[in-house]
Amino acid sequence: MTNIKKYPISDGVNLYYIPAGRFKTVDIEVSFYMPLSRKSAAMNALIAPVLKSGCEKYPTAKALNRRLEELYGASLTASSGKQGDTAVIEFSMQYVNPQFLNEELTPDAVELLCDCICNPVTEGNSFKHEYVELERKNLVDSIESLINDKKAYAAQRCKEEMCKDEPYGIYSQGDVETVKAITAEQAYEFYKETVLTSKCDIFICGKLDIDEVFSIFKARLSGKHCDDYPASLVKTEVSDVKRITEELDVEQGKLSLGFRTKVQPDSREYYALAMFNRIFGGTATSKLFNNVREKLSLAYYVSSQLERSKGIMTINAGIEVPTFSAAYDEIMVQLDAMKKGDFSAEEQHSALASAINSIGQIADSPRLMIKYYSSQLSMGIYEDPDEYLEKLKSVTREEIIAVANKIALDTVYFLKNREGE
Amino acid sequence: MERIYSPHLDEAVFYKKHKSGLDIYSLPKQGYTKSYAIFATKYGSTDIKFTDYKTGETVEIPDGVAHFLEHKLFEEPDGGNAFDRFSVTGASANAFTSFNMTAYLFSCTTDFYQNLETLVDFVQTPYFTDENIAKEQGIIGQEIRMYQDDPGWQAYFGTIEAMYNQNPVRRDIAGTVESIGTITKELLYSCYRNFYHPSNMVLVCVGDVDPDRVFETADKTLSPEFKALDKIERFSPLEKEEIFEKKVTKKLSVAVPLFYIGFKENGAKDEELVKNEIMNEIILECVLGQSSDLYRRLYDEGLINGEFGYETVNEPGYSHILAGGESPNPEKVYEIVVSELEKIAVNGIPKEDFERIKRVFFGDFIRSFNNPETIAHNMLGYLFKGSNLFDYTKIHSSITHEDCNARMKKIFREDMAVLSIVRSDA
Numbered sequence: 001m002t003n004i005k006k007y008p009i010s011d012g013v014n015l016y017y018i019p020a021g022r023f024k025t026v027d028i029e030v031s032f033y034m035p036l037s038r039k040s041a042a043m044n045a046l047i048a049p050v051l052k053s054g055c056e057k058y059p060t061a062k063a064l065n066r067r068l069e070e071l072y073g074a075s076l077t078a079s080s081g082k083q084g085d086t087a088v089i090e091f092s093m094q095y096v097n098p099q100f101l102n103e104e105l106t107p108d109a110v111e112l113l114c115d116c117i118c119n120p121v122t123e124g125n126s127f128k129h130e131y132v133e134l135e136r137k138n139l140v141d142s143i144e145s146l147i148n149d150k151k152a153y154a155a156q157r158c159k160e161e162m163c164k165d166e167p168y169g170i171y172s173q174g175d176v177e178t179v180k181a182i183t184a185e186q187a188y189e190f191y192k193e194t195v196l197t198s199k200c201d202i203f204i205c206g207k208l209d210i211d212e213v214f215s216i217f218k219a220r221l222s223g224k225h226c227d228d229y230p231a232s233l234v235k236t237e238v239s240d241v242k243r244i245t246e247e248l249d250v251e252q253g254k255l256s257l258g259f260r261t262k263v264q265p266d267s268r269e270y271y272a273l274a275m276f277n278r279i280f281g282g283t284a285t286s287k288l289f290n291n292v293r294e295k296l297s298l299a300y301y302v303s304s305q306l307e308r309s310k311g312i313m314t315i316n317a318g319i320e321v322p323t324f325s326a327a328y329d330e331i332m333v334q335l336d337a338m339k340k341g342d343f344s345a346e347e348q349h350s351a352l353a354s355a356i357n358s359i360g361q362i363a364d365s366p367r368l369m370i371k372y373y374s375s376q377l378s379m380g381i382y383e384d385p386d387e388y389l390e391k392l393k394s395v396t397r398e399e400i401i402a403v404a405n406k407i408a409l410d411t412v413y414f415l416k417n418r419e420g421e
Numbered sequence: 422m423e424r425i426y427s428p429h430l431d432e433a434v435f436y437k438k439h440k441s442g443l444d445i446y447s448l449p450k451q452g453y454t455k456s457y458a459i460f461a462t463k464y465g466s467t468d469i470k471f472t473d474y475k476t477g478e479t480v481e482i483p484d485g486v487a488h489f490l491e492h493k494l495f496e497e498p499d500g501g502n503a504f505d506r507f508s509v510t511g512a513s514a515n516a517f518t519s520f521n522m523t524a525y526l527f528s529c530t531t532d533f534y535q536n537l538e539t540l541v542d543f544v545q546t547p548y549f550t551d552e553n554i555a556k557e558q559g560i561i562g563q564e565i566r567m568y569q570d571d572p573g574w575q576a577y578f579g580t581i582e583a584m585y586n587q588n589p590v591r592r593d594i595a596g597t598v599e600s601i602g603t604i605t606k607e608l609l610y611s612c613y614r615n616f617y618h619p620s621n622m623v624l625v626c627v628g629d630v631d632p633d634r635v636f637e638t639a640d641k642t643l644s645p646e647f648k649a650l651d652k653i654e655r656f657s658p659l660e661k662e663e664i665f666e667k668k669v670t671k672k673l674s675v676a677v678p679l680f681y682i683g684f685k686e687n688g689a690k691d692e693e694l695v696k697n698e699i700m701n702e703i704i705l706e707c708v709l710g711q712s713s714d715l716y717r718r719l720y721d722e723g724l725i726n727g728e729f730g731y732e733t734v735n736e737p738g739y740s741h742i743l744a745g746g747e748s749p750n751p752e753k754v755y756e757i758v759v760s761e762l763e764k765i766a767v768n769g770i771p772k773e774d775f776e777r778i779k780r781v782f783f784g785d786f787i788r789s790f791n792n793p794e795t796i797a798h799n800m801l802g803y804l805f806k807g808s809n810l811f812d813y814t815k816i817h818s819s820i821t822h823e824d825c826n827a828r829m830k831k832i833f834r835e836d837m838a839v840l841s842i843v844r845s846d847a
Contacts, residue, residue, distance in 0.1 A: 022452035024430075024790050049727070061720075065712035069777045072784030096784045100429070138726045144676040145747070148572050249674040251566040285508040294502070297556065300563040318567060346509075353511020353531075360454040360530030365792065 003384050004373055007210070009202075009218050012225030016377075018205040018369050026097055026106065026206035027366035028213075030117060030221075031090040031374060032198040035229045036082050036167035042174030043190045044080035044089040045139055046132065046182055051091075051191075052078040053131040055115040067112060072096045074109055076116060083378055084232025084309030085167040089195055091117050094366070097206060110213055114220040118196070125185055132184040140180065143173050150254055151301075154415045155316050158256035161244050162411035166233060168310050199227035203374055205366040231380070234311035236262040242411040247418045252300070253321040255328060258411040259313040261306070263403060265379045270308065271391045272399035276407075277306050278351035279400070280338050281315060285350055287334040287343070292317065298327040309379055313407060321416045328412070338404045341397070348397065355392050359385045422632060427811045430790055434800070434811065435632035442620025442649035445639055446800060447632035450793055456533045456628025457793040460540050461524035461801055463623075464616035467589040467738060470656040473611050479656070480611055483603050485561070485596015487616075488518040490609055492557050494525070496548055503543035512536040520590050521736050522805055528794065533630060534638045541624070541642040547613045549606040558601055565595050572673045572843045579669040579841030580683035580743055586665045587658040590739045619643060620650045625800050627793040657738060662687045669841045678844035681745030682755050685837045689740040695808045696816050699782065700828050701733035701742060703820065706778045707770045708762060708829075709744055715761050724754050737806065742832060745841075755840045762833040769826040779820070786813055 007015040034040055058064040068074045074095035081088050093113045098105045121128045146153050156171055163169030202217055204210065238260050263269045281288035281304030292302045302317035319327045337343070362368045362385045372385060383391075426433040434448045469482050495503040495516070507514040512529035525544050529536050568574050578593070585591040595601075615621075626635050664685055689697055709716055709731050719725040729746035748754050789795045796810075803810045 022450075024787050060717075062712050062714075062717050065710075066777065069712060069781050073781035073788075074784070094788070096787050100431075100787050101784075134721065134723070137723060141677050141726060141747070148675050148679075150570060251570045252563065283508065284504050284514075293560070297559045297563075300560065300567055318563070320563065350508045350511070354508060354513065355511075357455075357511040357513050357528070357530050361528075363454045 007214050009214075010222045010224065012227040013200040013202070013221055013223075015202040015204065015214055015217055016373060017210045018203065018373065019207060020205055020366065020369070021207040023206055023366050024097055024100060025094050025366060026109070026204070026208055027092070027094045027370060028110070028113060029090060029092045029203045029370045029374065030113070031088055031201050032195050033201075033227075033229075033378065034087050034194060034198045036085050036087040036170060038170060038175060038178050040087040040194070041080070041082070041170050041172060042178040042182060043187060044087055044195070045173040046135055046179060046187055047191050047195065048078040048080045048089055049135040049138065050127050050131045050187065051116055051120050052076070053128075053135070054121045056119040056121065057115050059121045064116070071105055071109055071112070072101060074105070076113060078116070080172065082168070082170070082172040083375060084307065086229070086232060086309075086378065097208070106208055106212065107216065110216045114216065118220055120191070122188065125188060127184045127188045127191070129184045132187060136179060136182070139173065140176050143171065143176055143179065146171070147248070150248070150250055150252070150415065151316065151318065154254035154256045154413060155314065157244070157246065157415070158258050158314060158411055158413035161242055161413060162258035162312075166235070168232065168307070168312075197223070197225050200225050201374055201377065203370040205369050232265075232309040234262065234264055235260055238408040238410050241409050244412070245414045245416065247416055250415060250417050253319045253324055253417070254415040255315075255317045255319050255324065256413040257315040257331065257409065259315075260408050260410050261311045261313050261403070262406050262408070263311045265308045265311070266381055269399070269403050272395045272403040273306065274355070275348065275351055275392055275395045276338065276400050276404050277304055277313065278354055279343050279347050280304055280334065283351065283354045287337065288315065288331065291334055292327060292330050296326070296330060298323055298330060302331070324414055324416065335404075335407070339401070341401045345397070348400070352392060356389060359389050422636065425809070425811055427814065429814050430787065432790060437636055439619065439636075439640060439643060440649070441643050441647035442618070443639065443643065444623045444804070445636055446623070446625045446804075447630050447635045448627045448796060448800070449630055449632065450628050450796075453628050453793060454530045455528050455793060456530075456626065456630055457526065457528045457797045458533075458537055458540055458624070458626045459524050459526040459797050459801055460544050460624050461522050461622060462616050463521065463621050463805055464523055464612075465519050465521040466592055466594040467520045467657075468616065468655055469589045469592070471615060472654040473615055474650065474653070475614060476611070480608070482608075482612060483596065484592045484600040485594070486604060486608065486612055487523050488595050489557065489561060489601055489604055490612060491516050491518045491523050492561060493549055493553065493609065494544060494547060496553050497543065497546065498548045503539070506539045506543065507536060510536055514540075518594055520594065522801070524801065526797075533628070534634060537626070537635065537638045538642050541639055544617070545642075545644060547610065547617070549609045551606060554604060554606060554609075558604075561595060561601055562598050565593075565598060568595065570673070572675045572679050575671050575673060576679040576681050576745060576841050576843040577743070579671055579843070580681040580745070580839055581741075583666050583669045583839035583841055584664050584683050584685040584741055585739070586661045586663075588660040588739055589657065615653055618650045619647050621653060623801060623804050625797045625804075627797045627800070660739075664837060664839050667839055669839070671843045672845065673843050675843060675845055677747045677749060678751055678842055679745070679747055680751035680754065680840065680842045681743050682758055683839045683841070684742045684832055684834070685839070686740040686742070686832050689735065691737050691807055694735040694737070694740070694806045695803065695812070696820065697740065697828075698733055698735040699813075699817055700820055700825055701735065701832070702782055703775065703778050704770070704825050704829055705731045705733060705742065705744070706781065707774045708765055709758075710778070715758065719754060719757065724748050724750060724757070735806070751840065751842045755838075759835050759838050762829075763835060766829040766833040769829070770822075772822050775822045775825060779817070783817060786817070
């Protein structure tokens with residue numbers, strides 16, 4: 001890896017610097033990693049917005065936001081999510097590079113970020129109760145409103161059903177029951193005992209004096225952090241295919257399919273799988289798009305995506321309810337075609353060209369640079385985007401066919417309208 | 422070739438008008454891997470009636486034609502699809518139709534000039550048949566249904582339906598299943614030859630590009646038959662000043678009701694649109710932004726959540742402001758917002774708030790130059806409003822505290838306010 005430099009701070013805490021003078025901003029991300037469970041998902045989802053509600057120095061959201069505005073509209077976010085079977089809580093900041101302004105913003109901006117992460121507003125041994133109650137309500141609403149976005153809802157339901165026995169099936173924002181039961185004291189305890197001692201990665205992208213920034217982080221985030229937890233599990237056995245149908249008030253049906261590819265994230269096979277996915281359903285000229293949508297008009301959208309850490313492929317399609325079977329059948333016909341090697345050198349070349357295009361995109365965005373490296377590093381993979389591209393280029397037709405034949409259907413989820421209305 | 426340099430941004434844009442009337446802009450971004458090109462026409466869903474320069478006839482356009490045309494232009498006479506031509510070089514192509522424009526674009530990391538040729542060529546090659554029209558009616562029918570299910574879009578669009586009486590902005594961009602059912606190839610060719618004339622279009626390229634080579638490529642691909650055309654004669658119905666209706670409610674399956682509040686603005690002059698837009702942005706951030714008293718009050722009372730946002734729309738033909746999100750009690754939010762904004766309009770915003778927020782937008786503007794796609798879209802938006810993106814700095818710094826206070830009196834009026842709601846139990 002050449003574009004990124006590692007600066008270890010302490011056990012389990014590392015700073016990574018990506019120098020990039022072409023950007024007009026400085027971008028920073030601080031992430032904490034721990035095993036995903038109903039508890040950690042709910043806790044992180046509640047704690048993130050509570051920390052964003054204020055810090056000791058700027059104890060209300062209003063005061064905090066005004067401070068960010070003074071810093072020429074710097075942005076600060078706190079969010080929670082998952083990477084495979086791992087829970088993540090992350091904080092990010094972006095501010096205009098001081099070279100375009102007449103002010104030295106960096107120390108103020110970085111100290112403010114650390115204030116929000118390390119010095120929340122407290123009441124005794126607890127977060128401020130008012131903040132926790134407000135964010136709890138918002139979080140419950142947010143979890144319940146997943147149903148508003150039928151496309152996302154169907155995709156999540158499929159994952160839930162498919163991964164009933166794996167953490168990955170847990171909705172990254174938690175579940176209503178767990179969220180409602182967390183007290184402000186318990187949340188604070190989890191934050192201190194778990195979050196602040198979890199593996200921590202700090203990423204910085206832009207052009208600045210890295211030593212200055214390193215010193216600030218070293219003073220605020222040291223100590224021993226736990227980076228010893230299991231990697232995401234790639235299931236290699238599939239028993240019977242699960243089939244689930246649900247009914248809601250919808251005009252358009254949703255079909256979500258889950259597959260096990262049995263491919264490990266750091267294996268040579270993964271690159272063949274990535275190429276397979278692009279040819280099969282990852283682009284607007286893929287087999288799924290051209291056949292299910294363009295030729296047969298069976299879907300408005302249809303695509304496939306990979307979750308590298310879990311070796312899972314999902315297909316999501318927006319379809320007409322009466323033609324669900326036809327759409328499903330055609331999808332499986334196209335998968336079968338891939339397994340038989342029914343794709344041309346031209347299709348493979350097209351897929352590679354699209355990969356070059358989208359991987360090239362990464363270097364143009366500080367956020368994408370940080371996301372790319374943080375997700376690679378969390379899977380123990382060390383390669384720059386152009387190294388990744390070289391590996392894709394070297395994938396052979398035979399390797400694509402071989403990896404296609406490992407793919408097994410696991411779960412079929414169908415969302416349709418209510419009958420008789 | 423004209424070169425316009427901005428010292429504040431350390432960026433330069435190059436411009437030249439082609440003999441066909443096409444305006445061509447290039448903004449080189451060294452060190453970037455991706456390049457971006459947009460080829461757009463000043464033709465969108467708000468164009469409903471025009472005079473065909475070829476036949477002299479006045480043509481009434483059914484709803485959804487601009488969007489339908491956009492889909493159909495990708496089809497090639499040999500039965501292929503323009504997307505395939507881009508995928509050969511690994512470019513990522515797309516298109517969109519909005520109220521005011523239709524745009525065709527691609528991004529790529531290699532073979533930029535070849536992709537640029539493809540872009541100009543396929544947009545200039547219309548191919549409409551009865552058969553390919555029928556097929557598209559099926560696909561767009563599904564798209565229309567998808568948007569019918571989309572509570573966010575329905576809430577947003579409901580506000581526009583409430584504010585406007587006759588203004589074509591209230592027509593659905595995709596049309597209806599019925600209106601697109603009336604489309605014929607003759608109609609498409611008529612709209613195409615008028616609105617897709619290069620003198621009604623703009624080409625914008627941003628990325629690691631050479632302006633001279635961009636111009637040569639476009640010149641070589643544009644049909645030599647085009648002579649610059651006079652402005653297209655478009656008809657727009659006269660819009661009443663009053664709003665159409667106060668409240669629009671739609672029923673869809675949602676967990677928490679979605680809503681938008683709209684304020685209609687009348688009589689905005691085209692040459693003031695950019696300044697209005699920047700002033701509105703500063704004003705809205707001061708009065709409804711996350712650090713405002715009003716936002717805090719609504720948030721702390723549990724009436725809004727993190728989904729709440731606002732937008733200013735300032736286009737030739739219509740101007741309005743929208744604010745909305747999710748709420749268990751949209752009517753209460755409306756009451757509070759409208760009465761508070763009227764009060765603020767009377768009292769004015771504190772000078773320190775104005776100065777601080779003005780800084781925010783300057784920061785935003787510089788930040789936008791991180792992203793070639795954002796630069797290209799912003800450039801296009803400004804050009805179609807008769808302005809230039811680099812003028813932002815000058816216009817921005819000319820805005821005073823007094824300007825904003827005066828403006829608020831004009832736009833925050835209860836008689837110009839509407840409420841649109843989407844809820845499960847209407």
